Amino acid sequence: MIKPRTLPGFMELLPNEQILFNKMKETIKNSYEKYGFLPLNTPIIESAEILLAKAGGETEKQIYKFKKGENDLALRFDLTVPLAKYVTQYYDKLSFPFRRYQIGKVFRGEKPQKGRYRELYQCDIDIIGDGKLSIINDAEMPAVIYNTFKELGFDDFQICINNRKILNGFFASLELKEKAPDILRIIDKIEKIGSGRVYAELSEFVEKEKVEKIMDFITIEGTNEEKLQALENLKIENEIFELGLSELKQVVKFIRIFGVPNENIKVDLTIARGLDYYTGTVYETFLNEYKNLGSVCSGGRYDNLATYYTNRTMPGVGISIGLTRLFYLLTANEIVTAKEEAISDVLVISMTEDYDVCAKIVTAFRENGVKAGFNIEEQKLGKKFKYADKLNVKYVAIIGEDEVKNNLVTLKNMVTGNQQTMKLEEAIEEVKNNRN
Amino acid sequence: MIKPRTLPGFMELLPNEQILFNKMKETIKNSYEKYGFLPLNTPIIESAEILLAKAGGETEKQIYKFKKGENDLALRFDLTVPLAKYVTQYYDKLSFPFRRYQIGKVFRGEKPQKGRYRELYQCDIDIIGDGKLSIINDAEMPAVIYNTFKELGFDDFQICINNRKILNGFFASLELKEKAPDILRIIDKIEKIGSGRVYAELSEFVEKEKVEKIMDFITIEGTNEEKLQALENLKIENEIFELGLSELKQVVKFIRIFGVPNENIKVDLTIARGLDYYTGTVYETFLNEYKNLGSVCSGGRYDNLATYYTNRTMPGVGISIGLTRLFYLLTANEIVTAKEEAISDVLVISMTEDYDVCAKIVTAFRENGVKAGFNIEEQKLGKKFKYADKLNVKYVAIIGEDEVKNNLVTLKNMVTGNQQTMKLEEAIEEVKNNRN
Numbered sequence: 001m002i003k004p005r006t007l008p009g010f011m012e013l014l015p016n017e018q019i020l021f022n023k024m025k026e027t028i029k030n031s032y033e034k035y036g037f038l039p040l041n042t043p044i045i046e047s048a049e050i051l052l053a054k055a056g057g058e059t060e061k062q063i064y065k066f067k068k069g070e071n072d073l074a075l076r077f078d079l080t081v082p083l084a085k086y087v088t089q090y091y092d093k094l095s096f097p098f099r100r101y102q103i104g105k106v107f108r109g110e111k112p113q114k115g116r117y118r119e120l121y122q123c124d125i126d127i128i129g130d131g132k133l134s135i136i137n138d139a140e141m142p143a144v145i146y147n148t149f150k151e152l153g154f155d156d157f158q159i160c161i162n163n164r165k166i167l168n169g170f171f172a173s174l175e176l177k178e179k180a181p182d183i184l185r186i187i188d189k190i191e192k193i194g195s196g197r198v199y200a201e202l203s204e205f206v207e208k209e210k211v212e213k214i215m216d217f218i219t220i221e222g223t224n225e226e227k228l229q230a231l232e233n234l235k236i237e238n239e240i241f242e243l244g245l246s247e248l249k250q251v252v253k254f255i256r257i258f259g260v261p262n263e264n265i266k267v268d269l270t271i272a273r274g275l276d277y278y279t280g281t282v283y284e285t286f287l288n289e290y291k292n293l294g295s296v297c298s299g300g301r302y303d304n305l306a307t308y309y310t311n312r313t314m315p316g317v318g319i320s321i322g323l324t325r326l327f328y329l330l331t332a333n334e335i336v337t338a339k340e341e342a343i344s345d346v347l348v349i350s351m352t353e354d355y356d357v358c359a360k361i362v363t364a365f366r367e368n369g370v371k372a373g374f375n376i377e378e379q380k381l382g383k384k385f386k387y388a389d390k391l392n393v394k395y396v397a398i399i400g401e402d403e404v405k406n407n408l409v410t411l412k413n414m415v416t417g418n419q420q421t422m423k424l425e426e427a428i429e430e431v432k433n434n435r436n
Numbered sequence: 437m438i439k440p441r442t443l444p445g446f447m448e449l450l451p452n453e454q455i456l457f458n459k460m461k462e463t464i465k466n467s468y469e470k471y472g473f474l475p476l477n478t479p480i481i482e483s484a485e486i487l488l489a490k491a492g493g494e495t496e497k498q499i500y501k502f503k504k505g506e507n508d509l510a511l512r513f514d515l516t517v518p519l520a521k522y523v524t525q526y527y528d529k530l531s532f533p534f535r536r537y538q539i540g541k542v543f544r545g546e547k548p549q550k551g552r553y554r555e556l557y558q559c560d561i562d563i564i565g566d567g568k569l570s571i572i573n574d575a576e577m578p579a580v581i582y583n584t585f586k587e588l589g590f591d592d593f594q595i596c597i598n599n600r601k602i603l604n605g606f607f608a609s610l611e612l613k614e615k616a617p618d619i620l621r622i623i624d625k626i627e628k629i630g631s632g633r634v635y636a637e638l639s640e641f642v643e644k645e646k647v648e649k650i651m652d653f654i655t656i657e658g659t660n661e662e663k664l665q666a667l668e669n670l671k672i673e674n675e676i677f678e679l680g681l682s683e684l685k686q687v688v689k690f691i692r693i694f695g696v697p698n699e700n701i702k703v704d705l706t707i708a709r710g711l712d713y714y715t716g717t718v719y720e721t722f723l724n725e726y727k728n729l730g731s732v733c734s735g736g737r738y739d740n741l742a743t744y745y746t747n748r749t750m751p752g753v754g755i756s757i758g759l760t761r762l763f764y765l766l767t768a769n770e771i772v773t774a775k776e777e778a779i780s781d782v783l784v785i786s787m788t789e790d791y792d793v794c795a796k797i798v799t800a801f802r803e804n805g806v807k808a809g810f811n812i813e814e815q816k817l818g819k820k821f822k823y824a825d826k827l828n829v830k831y832v833a834i835i836g837e838d839e840v841k842n843n844l845v846t847l848k849n850m851v852t853g854n855q856q857t858m859k860l861e862e863a864i865e866e867v868k869n870n871r872n
Contacts, residue, residue, distance in 0.1 A: 002489045004525040004745040006479060007509070012522070014529055015474035015536065022475055034802055036780040036809025038451035038827075039458055043442060043555050044480065044541060045500070045511075053438045064481070064509075066502030068545050073443070073500075075481075086448070089440040093450055095826040097813060100451070105480060109504050119479050129813070136791055136812050147802070257795040259803060309440040344472040355572055359693040366470055366583070367695060373472025376572050377533060377565070390531040391474075 009112030010119050011324050016392060019341040021327050024152060025103060028123045028321060031148040032101040035140065037125050040102045042082040048072035051081055053308035062108040075107040079124045080318070084306035087128050087314060096130035097137065103323070115332070117324050126318030128305055133315045135247050138281040138301055139254030141319045145285060145297055146260040148321070153336075156288045157296075159260075160268035163248040163281050164300070166231065167272055169241025170217060174210050184272040187218055191270070191291065195219060217269060224252055224267045231269075244280070251281055279303040283319055293329045297321045342392035345435040346411075348374040349384040351400035358399050361409060361424060365397075368428045370435070388414060395431050445548030446555050447760050452828060455777040457763050460588060461539060464559045464757060467584040468537040471576065473561050476538045478518040484508040487517055489744035498544045511543040515560045516754070520742035523564050523750060532566035533573065539759070551768070553760050562754030564741055569751045571683050574717040574737055575690030577755045581721060581733055582696040584757070589772075592724045593732075595696075596704035599684040599717050600736070602667065603708055605677025606653060610646050620708040623654055627706070627727070631655060653705060660688055660703045667705075680716070687717055715739040719755055729765045733757045778828035781871040782847075784810040785820040787836035794835050797845060797860060801833075804864045806871070824850060831867050 006012045013021055033039075048065050051074045064075040076082055079102045087098055103123045110116055125144060127137045142159045149157050167187075171180040186201045195215065202211045220230045231245050248267065255265055273282045280301035287296060299319030306314050330336045346365055350358040355376050365372035373391070375384045388396045398410040402421075409427040412419040413434075422430070442448045449457055469475075484501050487510045500511040512518050515538045523534055539559045546552055561580060563573045578595045585593050603623075607616040622637045631651065638647045656666045667681050684703065691701055709718040716737035723729060735755030742750050766772045784798040791812050801808035809827070811820045824832045834846040838857075845863040848855040849870075858866075 001746070002485060002744055004486065004521040004742075005483065006521075006525065007481065007483055007507070010479040010481065012478055013476075014526065015476065018475045018477055021477070033779050034805075034807050036783070036807060038779055039454045040449075040451065041454055041457070042448055043446040045443065045446065045543070045555060047441070047443055049438060050440065064502070064504060066500065068500060071443070085440040085442075089442065090450065095823045097811070099809060107481070119481060132813075134791075134813050136795065139795075143799075254791075254795055257792055257799065259799045306440075308438055310437070343469050343474055347472070355570075355690075356693055359572065359575075359690055363579075363693065363695045369470075371470050371472060373535060375533070377568075377570050387531045 007118070009110070009117055011117055011328070014338075015343075016341040017331070017338040019343060020331075020336065020338040021323075023341075024327065025121070025123070025323060027151050028148055028323065029101070029103055031144060031151050032103075032123075032125055034147065035099075035125075035144045037099045037101040037144075040083070040086060040100045041104065042076070042079070042086055042102065044075055044105065044107075045073050046076060046082065046085070048074040050085055051076060054081070062110055064107050064109055077108050078106050079104060079122050079320070080126070080305075083124075083126055083128070084309060088306045088309040088312070091310075091312070096128060097133055098128045098130075099125070100128075101125045115325055115328050117328075120322060120324035123321040123323050124318060125320075126305075126316050128314055128316040131313055131315075133317065135250050135281075136254050138247070138251045138317050139258055141281075141283060141299060141317055142255050142265060143258035143260055145283070145319055145321075146264055149285070149297075154287065158264055158266045158286050158288060159297075160266045160271050160284045160286065161248070161251065161255075161281060162268055162271040163244040163251075164272065164278055165240050165244025165280055166248060166269070167244075169238040169244055170236060172240060173236045173238040174213060176206065176210060179205060181276075183214065187214075187270050188272045190218065191294075220269055224262065224265065227267045227269070228252065247280060273298065273300055277302045281317065287335075290329070290333060290335065293333070296326050296329070340392055340436075342394065342436070343371060344373045344391060344393050345371045346373075346395040346397055346431050347388045347391060347393045348372060348397045348399065349381075349388065350374075350376050351381055351398060352404055354399075354401075354404050357404045361397060361399060364424055365428060365431070368432065370428060370431050394434070394436055397427060443554070445546070445553055447553055447764070450774075451779075452777040453767070453774040455779060456767075456772065456774040457759075459777075460763065461557070461559070461759060463587050464584055464759065465537070465539055467580060467587050468539075468559070468561055470583065471535075471561075471580045473535045473537040473580075476519070476522060476536045477540065478512070478515070478522055478538065480511055480541065480543075481509050482512060482518065482521070484510040486521055487512060490517070498546055500543050500545055513544050514542050515540060515558050515756070516562070516741075519560075519562055519564070520745060520750075524742045524745040524748070527746075527748070532564065533569055534564045534566075535561070536564075537561045551761055551764050553764075556758060556760035559757040559759050560754060561756075562741075562752050564750050564752040567749055567751075569753065571686045571717075572690050574683070574687045574753050575694055577717075577719060577735060577753055578687075578691050578701060579694035579696055581719070581755055581757075582700055585721070585733075590723065594700055594702045594722050594724060595733075596702045596707050596720045596722065597684070597687065597691075597717060598704055598707040599680040599687075600708065600714055601676050601680025601716055602684060602705070603680075605674040605680055606672060608676060609672045609674040610649060612642065612646060615641060617712075619650065623650075623706050624708045626654065627730075656705055660698065660701065663703045663705070664688065683716055709734065709736055713738045717753065723771075726765070726769060726771065729769070732762050732765070776828055776872075778830070778872065779807060780809045780827060780829050781807045782809075782831040782833055782867050783824045783827060783829045784808060784812075784833045784835065785817075785824065786810075786812050787817055787834060788840055790835075790837075790840050793840045797833060797835060800860055801864060801867070804868065806864060806867050830870070830872055833863060 278300035282300035284295035285297035301317040305316045348362040362372050362374045396412045410421045411427045714736035718736035720731035721733035737753040741752045786794040798808050798810045832848045846857045847863045
């Protein structure tokens with residue numbers, strides 16, 4: 001006998017939790033489709049050579065790699081590399097800008113710890129251009145994400161945006177270009193470690209006056225307009241900086257036209273995103289009351305998606321929700337609960353052995369679009385009610401001898417406890433009109 | 437530079453095909469939920485020891501197995517073993533009969549050939565009892581499958597059912613018990629190889645008079661009622677046979693009560709299902725006009741799901757749609773086509789550089805529940821229309837200088853070619869009322 005178990009770092013949910021998870025996944029999908037993104041579903045297994053074309057470091061260590069026969073295979077560790085493969089492989093059959101979403105599992109052999117999973121859902125959207133891509137697409141990302149989080153039931157969240165060119169140009173103007181990656185890495189941690197630590201860490205390898213300029217820069221305060229104005233006022237003469245600032249202004253303007261309220265958007269000059277491939281706009285998203293949870297949705301603009309597979313220049317912009325981690329955070333912190341989640345609207349239970357009538361009634365519910373299960377086992381009534389309880393069904397239809405004889409149904413509302421005997425058609429109507 | 441490619445045996449679809457695939461997957465999911473099945477989503481990676489607990493032979497050869505650090509891991513090759521693990525692992529938290537569906541990818545390192553995939557979707561439903569499980573559940577499976585195929589758009593299909601006990605009892609009465617597995621394997625092929633070949637193959641190891649009895653038995657003709665009556669008339673005195681016949685009668689009766697028309701159900705005594713673990717009712721499903729495609733949905737009853745993980749007796753009944761293979765068969769044989777599939781209801785395209793107005797209009801569509809994309813790139817109008825064509829959108833909203841000046845939208849129906857300039861609200865209404 002083998003003890004049944006699930007590997008550490010792999011999320012496996014109870015049915016009510018799974019119902020909630022699926023609802024969230026469905027909401028994200030519907031939101032992405034409302035914005036005209038096309039679905040993709042690339043394989044989980046790819047040739048290791050394809051997936052590792054540009055990888056290195058952490059990715060190389062974390063990836064699940066194995067041989068089958070003569071073939072070196074690997075499990076995808078993100079949805080971006082498969083996208084790069086896809087747009088180059090099917091280039092002739094696609095039209096650009098290519099807008100796609102993909103919601104699927106990716107695999108990372110990380111050390112498992114709270115909220116870190118080895119098998120996790122990512123929900124990605126990207127827009128890929130052929131040669132060039134209008135900056136307006138950079139405003140589309142926060143628009144979709146705003147809509148998505150609203151439809152997930154959140155109000156109090158902020159999508160923070162910045163532009164890497166502003167940072168890069170700023171550092172170039174201070175002649176800190178080579179140190180920029182290290183500086184960015186430290187700035188990126190300001191939410192976690194505070195500005196004092198950032199100051200200290202920067203001082204270890206940057207001259208004091210420059211550290212102060214950096215601190216002044218990243219702590220610019222005010223409304224989004226005031227911040228943009230403050231950046232203008234710095235009068236930094238650097239082409240990259242100027243381009244970045246003009247892009248950021250455009251993005252902020254179009255985000256508003258796309259209907260995102262001011263309070264859900266924040267220009268945040270501290271956001272750099274660690275990843276090397278972001279070259280322009282960058283995004284992070286925070287739930288205001290739970291900032292300590294970190295960003296729940298991040299992304300940015302990249303100059304070139306697929307250098308490893310093609311000579312074509314394919315700029316893109318994308319953003320991703322890490323759904324597995326988000327679900328963990330939301331449930332572990334009791335921001336959402338799966339306690340009441342149910343699939344069936346009604347459960348039909350028999351108190352007689354005339355199962356025909358039960359089967360007819362459950363069929364009638366279903367034929368009227370009501371989700372219905374049944375319990376026609378040889379079990380005591382108490383056990384059947386416990387069964388209904390565990391399923392969280394709102395209604396139970398009880399079929400006893402009297403009901404069979406008189407062609408009626410006793411419908412019990414499990415929330416209010418109200419119970420009434422009625423005609424089948426009435427029971428169907430009541431459930432239809434009052435289900436969750 | 438690495439040539440982008442997808443491994444052989446892995447399905448990867450173009451966006452319009454993916455839209456159709458997703459619609460089918462969604463239809464199956466909704467049908468399963470209508471019948472009160474709870475969703476599960478178990479990990480793709482499990483401990484090799486868990487997945488291989490009862491495996492052997494083909495499974496052992498086909499499974500993707502690998503090491504990560506010290507751990508022997510494997511990719512699930514079906515959804516039944518994970519279910520067995522799940523119901524024993526979470527036994528205390530579940531209520532029985534436990535009804536679950538799972539729709540997900542499984543992995544089999546088979547030789548890739550037409551319609552055979554290494555990564556494939558299975559769409560499973562099972563009902564698991566604790567100790568016992570009413571035979572009525574065996575009638576529920578064809579009921580769900582009937583509803584599912586109807587909602588997938590099929591009318592002309594047959595769910596064929598049989599009962600292994602009838603076969604086993606029959607063979608026992610002929611004192612062919614030991615040869616039964618070999619006989620069943622041959623009978624199972626009758627649709628493919630014809631009754632002549634079956635007769636010949638059986639004759640190789642069974643006495644002639646018994647072969648004739650077998651042939652008489654498996655070629656019993658008539659309506660379902662006539663077949664059940666003919667089985668009765670055989671007067672085979674064998675307990676297993678009698679139990680099987682009584683079960684089959686019950687199942688046929690309840691399938692009808694569950695609303696499945698007679699023409700979609702067929703008692704078929706040749707169906708045995710190769711798999712060893714089926715012990716009672718067995719199912720196969722055929723599209724009548726495409727019988728050569730083989731069964732598109734199969735399953736059956738098993739006495740004990742999880743003997744490798746628990747001492748508890750857990751009988752179950754289940755059925756599975758192999759969606760990847762089904763999709764391949766339907767599209768390759770042009771039974772369905774993805775040619776017209778689209779996500780967006782409308783595409784907004786700009787003929788001016790006043791992108792603000794375009795952005796406002798696309799936002800207005802979305803806020804009114806219309807799925808909308810845009811093309812605000814610097815592209816010629818012809819290229820933008822080609823873009824709209826490739827997306828299969830039914831409507832294009834054209835925003836030129838006149839439209840901007842007069843606060844209007846030119847809406848083109850891409851199917852009829854009709855084009856009209858109107859107010860935005862009118863355009864939204866037209867798209868809402870006429871989208872696909």
